[in-house]
Amino acid sequence: MRFTTSSASAILAFSASAAAYSATGRTFAVNHFYGKGPLMMGRVDPIVSPGGPSGHVHAIQGGNAFGITMTDTQALEQSTCTSSLVKNDKSNYWTPSLWFQDPVTKELEPVEMFYMNVYYFFEATTDKITAFQPGHRMVVGNPSLRTPPASGGKSILDLSDGTPQPVQFTCPRSSTASPLYPTDSDGLHGVGIQDPGNKGAGVGFPDQNCDGYASPLRADVHFPSCYNPAAGLDNYKTNMEFPTNGNCPSGWIHTPHLFYEVYWNTPEFASRWTPGQGTQPFLLSNGDPTGYSLHGDFISGWDVDTLQQIIDNCDAGDSGMDKCPGLIGGLNDPSTSCNINDPINEVITGVMSALPGNNPVTGWGVNVGSGGSGTTASMSSSPTSSNVASSQAASSQAPASSQKATSAKEVSTASSSASFAAGVPVSSTGAKNIQTPGSTSTAADIATTPAESHPTTLVTQVATTSTGSGDTVVTSYVSETTVVWTTVTATGAAPTSTGGSSVASGWSYYGCYQDTRDRVLTGIKLANVGQGEVTNTKCVDYCSARGFSMAGTEYGGQCFCGDELSGSSALTETSCDMPCEGDGTQTCGGGLALSVYTKNSTASHGRRSTRHMHRHLNREISS
Structure with a gap:
């Protein structure tokens, strides 16, 4: 499906007051994924390298009609499942995978993708924000880069602010006593550059441990939101641009602003390298040890009516699209998993002497071609995002594409x-x-x-x-x-809210309660019960051993401790509907919904905390 001139004219006749978004502020909804790992890991990229293997390994989420060749704009509608929690989103989202290179042996090991979120931002604009059409393709980032952007470490997402800088790394830490990047780093000698406006982020890899519980090293990828219908849905090199002062050029279509958060389980390797030395051991799958070549790809497989309804009516924020009112099509069962096998039949796991695709680990300060293959590629100096995206073509093996x-x-x-x-x-x-x-x-x-x-x-x-x-x-x-x-x-009994007789003696189930982004149980936030091991029993035991009288589980795998519920209110039991990661027969809360347990039958409802912390950026903090 393509936009016609008449439909484009109708879109531009929009009145912002008719939607959940406005000209004065951002609204958004986070698209969550479920299941056992991503949809697929493999050297597949049907946008840049159709018909053959991609130059490097990607982590892919979304609809299972994903494949090596996807020329049909309606192809993703054939998906029989999707790793998106929202059933009617069969889109595909992918980024390069992350690897660890042992500082001593130089051997390479893949880093597990911890989880991924895709934010659908509806930015302040007087344009009408319009749903992606089936087959809409976007690519952002430059896989050939090994040098920092001229703009430095800051993120730039509007052309009025200068040349777009759409990719960064965020590194939550338990201690910020030392800077995330060396203060004298030029970004060319082993470590990236600090974002002057965000002490927790920058361009290129930092040389510090990202040890925030439930939020290790995070890749941040922003996509442009202005679509040029004259270029076409599949012309990923020229069809997109970042807005100017929040609006798109006349005749263009304003789409949602996509933002990928990809968390990688870097703490698993924390004992094998020394931070703060001006070097770091991680690299992208294209052989890039700098991180400057971070990039992302997207093909839309949305049911258009479903996404438009979300755009026009939903400001669910971190709670997720699954909480959007009137969601068309419903949700997938989070106890299931949608996965496909890698069609490129090769080894991409375990300890390896070379990266899949034989990408050499390249040096700092010298841009390369072919996504890290060591050949030369010309680089565009144009400030437009379309040209930034077009350089992605260099990452493919050209004959294959x-x-x-x-x-x-x-x-x-x-x-x-x-x-x-x-x-x-x-x-x-x-x-x-x-x-x-x-x-x-x-x-x-x-x-x-x-x-x-x-x-x-x-x-x-x-x-x-x-x-x-x-x-x-x-x-x-x-x-x-x-x-x-x-x-x-997954097999097993249906989840229950109480956890049965396995809950510690003297503790009882109190009910399903509303959580907030400030958190209502503030004694210990995101207790380190163990990755993938959270149950109500373990959370209660953890909080009890540390002297707290209340425990709460949330989102299937998070545990909180405290002595009072600050600014919370009771919810219906159906709001706590997610099986515990460590025991699928128990229910561990829901999206911003806590399954609460107390040492006795009473609970204190204190004044709501005014401290604001992002739901994914808190590490365990004991009061």
Whole structure:
């Protein structure tokens, strides 16, 4: 679907008073994901590298119709599940994965993606904000960069403020006694540059441990929000621009401002390197140890009416889109998981001597091409975001991105064969049936379910011959491979609110209570019960051992302690509806909703705390 001239004119006739957003302030709703890890990890990027392997590994969320080639703008509507909690969002969101390089052995290990949030910001504007259309593609960031931006470490998201700087890293810490970046860092010698307006963020990797509980090292990626309908939905190099003073150029379409938060489990490696030394051990999957090449991709798979209803009516904020009034289509079951296997059949986990795709670890201060492959690429100096995005094309292996292979037809030229063969193992098998771990379906069952298949193209054979004149001809043959995905449903009894007899002696369930962004249990915020281990029992035990009389669990995996509920009110039990990460038979609150336990039958409702802290940026703090 594309915008017509008449529809664009109608959009521009908007009155801001008709929507939840306005000309004076930002509203927003966070899109949460669920399940066991991201949708997929793999060297797949259908925007920049269609038809073949991407140059580096990505972490992908969203609809399971995601694949190597996605030329159909409606392709994501074929998804049979999505890792987005909102059912009618079958979009795909992806960023490069993060790696740790051992300072001694130089061996490489993938860093687990802790979790991802996608903010849908509805910025202050007199434009009408309009839903993304199916197949809308965006790319932001430059995978060739190894030098800091001329603007320094600050984030710039409006053209009136200068050249856009849409990517940063945020590093929550237990102690800020030392600066996040060396005060004399020029961003060219082992560590990035501090954001002058935010002590917890900057461009490039910092040389400090990001040890905030539930909020380790975070990649921040902002997308432009002005769409040029003359460029088209799939022209990711030129179709988007950042606004000027909050508004888009005449004739352009103002879309939501997407913001990715991607948290990586860097504390797992904290004991293996020394912070504060002007160097750090993390790098992106394209071989970038600087972090300047951070980038993000997006393909819209939204049901347009659902997203427009959210834009026009929802200011749920951190509580999430799942709390938006009148949400069309409903929510996915958070006890299930939507995952697909990597169609590039290669090893991308464990200790490795080289990054997948053979990306060398490049140095500081020298920009590269091919997403870290070591070749040269010209860089655009234009301040427009479209040109910033267009340089993303350098990250693909160009011959692979230009191929549109069809079944049983030859794809010639030596360069294309070399590009494909470098990333895809040779195989002579027919259709491959891939099953999500934990699924009980058999291969035979999957093979007979055409409604849940998605075609991709993979190299199956590469042959080299010599001609009489001495020239070498390399020919690769491709065939269509069917990849099938299933949704895994966790087994077990339905969650209960009390936790049964497992709750500590002398403690009882008090009820489901409203939490706030300031927090209503302030004794210990985000208690470190253990990643993925939170239950009501463990939370109560933790708080009791530290002398608190109240404990509360929230969002399936968070624990809070205190002696009073500051500024809270009782909610219906249906508001506490998320299974505990450590025991799916127990309910651990919901979005800004606490399952509260007390040592006795009474609770104190004190004055609400005025201290504001972001829900994901608090580490355990004991009063």
